[in-house]
Amino acid sequence: MKPPRFGKIPGVLVAGAGILLLLPLAGLDVFLLDVLTIGFLTAVYAGSWDIVGGLAGQISLGHALFFGTATYSCALLTSLLGWPFPLAAGAALLLSTAAGAAVGTLSAPLKGPFVALLTLALGEAAHEFFLGQTFFSPRGAYSWGGEGGIPVLLGIPWFSPWIAYYAALAFLLLCTWIMLRIARSETGLIWTALSGSELSARASGVDIRRHKRLAFVAAAALAGAAGVGFAACVGRATADDFSLELSFQAATFAAVGGRGTIVGPILAALLFYPLLQGTGIPPAGRVLLYALVLLFTLRFFPAGVAGTLRERARARRMAGRKGDGR
Amino acid sequence: MSDLLLADRITKSFGTNRVLRGVTIGIGRGEVVGLFGPNGSGKTTLANIITGLTRPDKGRILFEGKDVTGMSMDARFRAGIARTFQIPDPYPSLTVVESVRVALLCSEAGRKETEGKGPGFQENLDSLLVRTGLFAQRFWPAAKLSQGCLRRLEFARAISCRPKFILLDEVSSALSARDEAELVALMRSLHREEDISFLLISHNPLILEELCDRVVAIEDGRVFWEGKPGDLAKYVPTSHHAHGDEGGNHEGG
Numbered sequence: 001m002k003p004p005r006f007g008k009i010p011g012v013l014v015a016g017a018g019i020l021l022l023l024p025l026a027g028l029d030v031f032l033l034d035v036l037t038i039g040f041l042t043a044v045y046a047g048s049w050d051i052v053g054g055l056a057g058q059i060s061l062g063h064a065l066f067f068g069t070a071t072y073s074c075a076l077l078t079s080l081l082g083w084p085f086p087l088a089a090g091a092a093l094l095l096s097t098a099a100g101a102a103v104g105t106l107s108a109p110l111k112g113p114f115v116a117l118l119t120l121a122l123g124e125a126a127h128e129f130f131l132g133q134t135f136f137s138p139r140g141a142y143s144w145g146g147e148g149g150i151p152v153l154l155g156i157p158w159f160s161p162w163i164a165y166y167a168a169l170a171f172l173l174l175c176t177w178i179m180l181r182i183a184r185s186e187t188g189l190i191w192t193a194l195s196g197s198e199l200s201a202r203a204s205g206v207d208i209r210r211h212k213r214l215a216f217v218a219a220a221a222l223a224g225a226a227g228v229g230f231a232a233c234v235g236r237a238t239a240d241d242f243s244l245e246l247s248f249q250a251a252t253f254a255a256v257g258g259r260g261t262i263v264g265p266i267l268a269a270l271l272f273y274p275l276l277q278g279t280g281i282p283p284a285g286r287v288l289l290y291a292l293v294l295l296f297t298l299r300f301f302p303a304g305v306a307g308t309l310r311e312r313a314r315a316r317r318m319a320g321r322k323g324d325g326r
Numbered sequence: 327m328s329d330l331l332l333a334d335r336i337t338k339s340f341g342t343n344r345v346l347r348g349v350t351i352g353i354g355r356g357e358v359v360g361l362f363g364p365n366g367s368g369k370t371t372l373a374n375i376i377t378g379l380t381r382p383d384k385g386r387i388l389f390e391g392k393d394v395t396g397m398s399m400d401a402r403f404r405a406g407i408a409r410t411f412q413i414p415d416p417y418p419s420l421t422v423v424e425s426v427r428v429a430l431l432c433s434e435a436g437r438k439e440t441e442g443k444g445p446g447f448q449e450n451l452d453s454l455l456v457r458t459g460l461f462a463q464r465f466w467p468a469a470k471l472s473q474g475c476l477r478r479l480e481f482a483r484a485i486s487c488r489p490k491f492i493l494l495d496e497v498s499s500a501l502s503a504r505d506e507a508e509l510v511a512l513m514r515s516l517h518r519e520e521d522i523s524f525l526l527i528s529h530n531p532l533i534l535e536e537l538c539d540r541v542v543a544i545e546d547g548r549v550f551w552e553g554k555p556g557d558l559a560k561y562v563p564t565s566h567h568a569h570g571d572e573g574g575n576h577e578g579g
Contacts, residue, residue: 196417205429
């Protein structure tokens with residue numbers, strides 16, 4: 001008996017993936033193609049937040065730390081050390097995962113708001129560090145860093161916006177599948193329990209420190225993978241990759257889409273990122289729109305859109321069972 | 327009777343408040359011991375120390391002759407020390423079956439049966455739900471259960487590790503007479519069939535008289551009286567707030 005926690009992925013998601021597959025053929029310009037490509041990577045990043053913040057209930061407000069670690073690793077290793085991109089990407093993944101293990105270890109003894117405060121502080125410390133840090137090119141002629149960032153040398157001449165679009169879409173589908181597998185696994189079940197009640201989880205034999213660490217590691221690996229994709233597509237790592245806005249963005253997408261549902265935050269990112277970037281809304285307007293969407297969601301969908309729909313479906317199933325006299 | 331579990335000279339203070347002052351309680355194999363005492367006497371703190379939620383300042387906890395004082399609560403559960411809480415704290419987004427599944431997965435007994443033996447694990451899970459009377463409610467969200475069902479869920483969670491010792495903290499509080507009778511029957515069957523030892527914390531002397539082999543009364547952080555349940559009427563608490571509610575699941579008090 002498999003627990004009916006998520007049900008089947010609705011056909012509408014499969015249809016959505018089909019539309020995204022055919023969209024470039026409808027004559028999208030390069031700008032929109034780029035916006036959608038980054039939107040796919042942002043969706044993976046939002047899903048990765050949901051692994052630790054939604055599923056395991058460890059509210060991370062410094063999630064950009066893992067994303068930025070990956071983009072900066074790609075940039076520094078390719079530009080400064082001359083590593084080929086695939087090798088740098090592998091190292092970047094390892095480093096972001098290691099950052100996840102470190103943050104998970106530090107936050108494991110903490111609870112609730114203290115986890116949020118610790119991750120916020122670590123993320124901001126990294127942001128400030130890289131904002132003021134200067135790296136000199138091997139040729140010594142100029143320096144990199146700060147807001148201007150560091151170039152990522154991809155070294156793939158045939159890389160184009162079309163290839164980036166389809167690669168990012170395939171990456172999103174693969175990561176969504178991985179994240180749903182995690183959520184439906186025994187470990188995912190234990191993380192959901194941990195998120196619901198640490199006390200009951202401890203009394204049920206859950207090694208909460210190990211599982212908190214593990215959740216951070218998994219989330220950091222996925223956020224790092226999104227960061228590697230971002231570095232490859234944008235071709236530059238900047239201090240903004242560690243920014244508080246990026247961390248809040250992931251948490252906002254999860255709150256709107258439905259914490260712990262995986263699909264909810266991914267869909268929220270897929271909807272809102274292209275909408276906000278593609279329509280050219282200025283940053284101040286974007287923040288206002290985020291706030292309005294959040295207020296609307298919390299008023300009408302307290303558990304996020306996907307979370308509330310899931311709760312309603314469960315209530316209907318329960319009512320049906322009671323009606324059957326079971 | 328050799329002690330299965332021994333709380334040996336336990337001392338605990340919270341700031342300047344000395345809650346336990348060298349309490350020693352032993353529980354034999356298959357024995358049901360009642361813990362009685364007035365509000366604030368240190369019962370819940372002792373329960374938390376025995377189950378690993380709180381560390382004592384001095385003293386040690388021996389389980390099957392081994393010192394488990396440094397073991398975490400989850401490790402003690404896996405070793406066979408289970409507990410229920412005075413105020414059940416269910417996982418809000420999990421169903422009944424998922425909540426029990428978590429405990430079964432994390433207990434070593436469950437883990438061994440999971441490895442390469444899927445059906446065995448499932449049978450075990452179903453049997454736990456049937457035994458605790460929760461099979462019909464297995465797909466209900468745990469947060470929507472009645473108090474009686476929540477207590478059953480606590481029992482199902484506690485016995486999933488095939489414990490040798492269960493601590494029941496105010497198991498009958500906020501229950502209807504029918505729910506209480508059913509839980510008592512469940513506890514009796516566990517005691518009879520599995521030879522599980524119990525430490526029963528209760529403010530209800532009738533429950534203690536009915537179920538326990540021995541009752542220990544603590545007051546002001548010390549063992550004040552110990553005897554047979556039938557003699558419980560002889561114990562007169564010196565404190566004038568004997569039958570209040572001691573608090574919750576958390577550390578302190």
